Amino acid sequence: MIYNLPFLTVVALIAIGMYAIIFKRNLIKIAVGITILESGVNLFLITLGYREGGVAPIFTNLPPGISPDQIPEKMVLPVPQALTLTSIVIGVAVLALILSFTINIYRKYGTLDAGKIRRLKE
Amino acid sequence: MNVMEHLPALIIAIPLLAAFLTPLVDKISKKVRNAVVFIALAATFILTIFLVQDVFENGIMIYVMGASNPTQTIPMQAAVPIRIVLEIDGLSAFMALISVLIALIGLIYSFSHVEERGGKFYTLFLLMLVGMLGMELTGDLFNLFVFLEIASIASAALITYEFKRGSTTEAALKYIVISSIAALFVLFAIGLLYGEYDLLNMAAIAKAIKITGLSNIDMIALILFFAAFAMKAGAAPMHMWMPDAYGEAPGAVSMVLIAVTQASLYALLRMCFTIYADSLHVVIPAAIIIFGLISIFIGVTMALIQDDIKRLIAYAAVAEVGYILLAIGVGLYGVLNNEVELYARKALQGGIFHIFNDILDIGLLFLVAGGIIYITKERNLNKLGGLAHSMKYTSILFLIGLAAVAGLPPMNGFASKIMIYESVYKVSPILSIVAILASIIMLAIFVKIFHSVFTGPKISEQKDVPKLMLASMIILAALIIFFGLFPDIIINNVVNPAVNALIENAAYISNVMG
Amino acid sequence: MKNEEMNEGKMTVIVQTIAALLFPLALIFSFYVIMHGHLTPGGGFQGGAIGASAVVLLIVAYGVKHVEEKMSEGGFSVFESLGGLIFVVVAIFGLFLATSFLANFLVNEPIFGKIPGWGESPLNSGGILPILNIAVGMKVIGGLSAVVLILALISREGEEK
Numbered sequence: 001m002i003y004n005l006p007f008l009t010v011v012a013l014i015a016i017g018m019y020a021i022i023f024k025r026n027l028i029k030i031a032v033g034i035t036i037l038e039s040g041v042n043l044f045l046i047t048l049g050y051r052e053g054g055v056a057p058i059f060t061n062l063p064p065g066i067s068p069d070q071i072p073e074k075m076v077l078p079v080p081q082a083l084t085l086t087s088i089v090i091g092v093a094v095l096a097l098i099l100s101f102t103i104n105i106y107r108k109y110g111t112l113d114a115g116k117i118r119r120l121k122e
Numbered sequence: 123m124n125v126m127e128h129l130p131a132l133i134i135a136i137p138l139l140a141a142f143l144t145p146l147v148d149k150i151s152k153k154v155r156n157a158v159v160f161i162a163l164a165a166t167f168i169l170t171i172f173l174v175q176d177v178f179e180n181g182i183m184i185y186v187m188g189a190s191n192p193t194q195t196i197p198m199q200a201a202v203p204i205r206i207v208l209e210i211d212g213l214s215a216f217m218a219l220i221s222v223l224i225a226l227i228g229l230i231y232s233f234s235h236v237e238e239r240g241g242k243f244y245t246l247f248l249l250m251l252v253g254m255l256g257m258e259l260t261g262d263l264f265n266l267f268v269f270l271e272i273a274s275i276a277s278a279a280l281i282t283y284e285f286k287r288g289s290t291t292e293a294a295l296k297y298i299v300i301s302s303i304a305a306l307f308v309l310f311a312i313g314l315l316y317g318e319y320d321l322l323n324m325a326a327i328a329k330a331i332k333i334t335g336l337s338n339i340d341m342i343a344l345i346l347f348f349a350a351f352a353m354k355a356g357a358a359p360m361h362m363w364m365p366d367a368y369g370e371a372p373g374a375v376s377m378v379l380i381a382v383t384q385a386s387l388y389a390l391l392r393m394c395f396t397i398y399a400d401s402l403h404v405v406i407p408a409a410i411i412i413f414g415l416i417s418i419f420i421g422v423t424m425a426l427i428q429d430d431i432k433r434l435i436a437y438a439a440v441a442e443v444g445y446i447l448l449a450i451g452v453g454l455y456g457v458l459n460n461e462v463e464l465y466a467r468k469a470l471q472g473g474i475f476h477i478f479n480d481i482l483d484i485g486l487l488f489l490v491a492g493g494i495i496y497i498t499k500e501r502n503l504n505k506l507g508g509l510a511h512s513m514k515y516t517s518i519l520f521l522i523g524l525a526a527v528a529g530l531p532p533m534n535g536f537a538s539k540i541m542i543y544e545s546v547y548k549v550s551p552i553l554s555i556v557a558i559l560a561s562i563i564m565l566a567i568f569v570k571i572f573h574s575v576f577t578g579p580k581i582s583e584q585k586d587v588p589k590l591m592l593a594s595m596i597i598l599a600a601l602i603i604f605f606g607l608f609p610d611i612i613i614n615n616v617v618n619p620a621v622n623a624l625i626e627n628a629a630y631i632s633n634v635m636g
Numbered sequence: 637m638k639n640e641e642m643n644e645g646k647m648t649v650i651v652q653t654i655a656a657l658l659f660p661l662a663l664i665f666s667f668y669v670i671m672h673g674h675l676t677p678g679g680g681f682q683g684g685a686i687g688a689s690a691v692v693l694l695i696v697a698y699g700v701k702h703v704e705e706k707m708s709e710g711g712f713s714v715f716e717s718l719g720g721l722i723f724v725v726v727a728i729f730g731l732f733l734a735t736s737f738l739a740n741f742l743v744n745e746p747i748f749g750k751i752p753g754w755g756e757s758p759l760n761s762g763g764i765l766p767i768l769n770i771a772v773g774m775k776v777i778g779g780l781s782a783v784v785l786i787l788a789l790i791s792r793e794g795e796e797k
Contacts, residue, residue: 021299041313045313056677058676059754060676060752060754062754086268089681090271093275094298096783097298101282101295103787103790103794107794108291118292128731131737138724142717145714146714146718149710149714190739
């Protein structure tokens with residue numbers, strides 16, 4: 001049961017993120033919702049690679065007592081960690097873009113409410 | 123050194139190199155920057171033509187990145203491909219050819235307002251092209267996700283390029299929020315497939331699904347992929363971002379944005395026809411057909427009531443995507459029921475030919491609208507009028523685009539639409555009737571625009587559009603008329619190999635897995 | 637005097653002195669993380685983010701106008717483009733000098749030539765990996781610093797109106 005806890009967290013994070021994006025009207029809250037959704041998916045990718053009793057997959061830093069032919073069973077999977085790192089970088093870029101757009105919208109329309117923006121003139 | 127065998131990597135690397143070189147060259151001189159960008163795009167276009175020729179003669183082309191032998195996918199000690207594999211079959215080559223052609227024409231169009239475009243415009247333009255090409259040439263799932271994100275971030279920044287008007291930023295915000303959610307769904311589905319099969323290569327996963335059948339996790343991954351790529355491609359209930367994004371983008375960017383959405387449609391085709399192939403449930407083609415019908419209906423009816431000229435053409439683009447989805451849904455239904463030669467092959471031919479025609483036709487209309495906005499600085503249909511007196515060439519080009527979109531005979535729109543009508547009729551006559559009615563309404567809409575914008579008394583004295591804009595529009599019009607008069611050239615040489623690649627996925631798998 | 641300085645976005649003298657002392661240390665740490673990317677956890681993006689946060693420390697302590705005069709946004713932009721250019725050029729060298737795109741052509745050469753092994757490994761191992769890490773690190777430092785600088789400039793203009 002304890003090994004299912006990260007997956008339950010993933011479901012909770014994705015649900016909170018989708019709730020924030022769909023039901024909240026403030027643009028900053030929508031941006032935070034996207035970040036929470038992305039955190040949930042990243043957590044899912046890392047949790048996929050976990051192997052019970054494994055150590056960190058650092059090539060040059062073997063802990064004492066493990067010989068090189070015991071490697072595949074004793075290390076967690078390194079590929080999902082590379083996928084997660086790429087996804088975090090992309091998330092930073094998207095967040096920077098969304099915040100720049102929000103600043104520009106605030107300067108032109110004077111409000112941050114997503115429902116009022118279309119009806120206002122600039 | 124054999125350039126032919128390194129073609130796929132060069133096609134992605136040359137625009138990327140030019141994209142990073144442009145901000146440095148921009149500080150030196152603007153003319154040199156324009157020359158660098160144009161030479162890079164022209165070189166990519168020539169290399170893509172060589173690639174298309176090579177694929178159509180020699181079959182599927184494989185390129186392994188970072189390996190000692192570019193065609194050896196499975197290394198010595200392993201049983202599955204380890205490195206990133208670029209795999210190019212008929213459909214990939216076709217989509218790559220369209221993307222580079224449209225980018226080249228858009229670049230020629232953008233050069234005409236050269237004094238208003240800064241250096242960052244061309245960097246973003248080239249990065250958008252790299253994202254599109256990467257999505258179309260790759261054979262690895264995570265690579266697809268990364269290039270999808272590159273294309274959406276670059277195009278969102280380009281949509282809001284004229285940020286003095288607030289409505290462009292609002293359109294770009296909607297676009298990036300929806301793109302970001304779709305990309306996160308794709309990443310989740312890739313994680314699910316990786317957790318089950320421990321593989322990221324498309325051909326390897328296709329073989330594993332063929333061997334072990336469709337499990338519950340595969341079905342969840344399929345639904346996530348389908349929802350995400352349908353959101354990005356503008357299928358009907360999720361099309362809300364399309365009118366805003368196409369309508370507010372500057373000049374030629376609207377046209378290249380259509381190519382970006384077609385790249386997402388290509389990814390959907392890859393999922394349904396190649397990776398999941400025969401294990402699909404019959405609900406999937408039914409859903410595609412329903413999305414197509416709703417898109418046609420919504421696109422055409424909302425286009426009737428628009429005031430802004432670019433938004434109206436954007437709704438017509440939504441309807442055209444509906445036609446493509448309808449044809450593809452019918453084709454998938456036929457392939458799953460093994461009734462290929464009866465109607466599925468013709469439906470797929472019509473659908474893929476229509477991808478090509480849709481970009482050309484709607485692209486020409488967007489370029490004409492951009493030219494009108496550039497000269498008269500006015501976007502509202504109620505305030506434009508009598509432009510045919512001063513802009514003679516532009517009005518003739520608009521007539522050609524109008525006839526092509528509505529499906530009138532000498533243009534290429536007629537050739538693809540009649541293939542769609544004939545094949546869709548065999549599944550159910552109602553689909554065909556709705557499609558024909560929508561074409562008629564679209565003809566009515568565009569005749570209304572032509573009448574109100576171009577004919578009538580002259581309101582003010584305007585000159586015609588700049589020469590470079592005219593040149594790009596004339597190239598498009600020439601292609602439209604040429605492929606309308608001789609559709610067999612392109613169907614036999616370019617569309618048929620793409621359709622064959624879709625119907626049979628055995629060649630795709632065996633080229634990678636041996 | 638203090639009110640004017642607070643309105644310009646600067647902080648007090650103590651904070652400014654400590655920030656000036658910490659900035660080179662943070663940069664050295666970020667270069668360490670970038671250079672050891674093939675041996676320890678880290679690499680291009682992680683080290684670059686540390687370097688960008690060093691620049692952000694300076695912006696918070698000294699105010700954005702002061703930092704903009706010393707390190708302009710155009711300079712960061714050029715730095716970023718150089719990083720991207722080095723990456724693509726090294727990848728294309730793999731295509732022309734060796735077998736395929738992004739091929740590791742520096743193995744068994746005198747510079748960065750050795751192959752990392754289990755246990756201890758020297759720094760000049762790993763082929764083209766350290767060079768790619770440096771290129772990505774340059775791009776990330778330049779990119780993230782430019783983004784924060786421009787956002788700070790826009791907010792300062794918005795407040796002054």
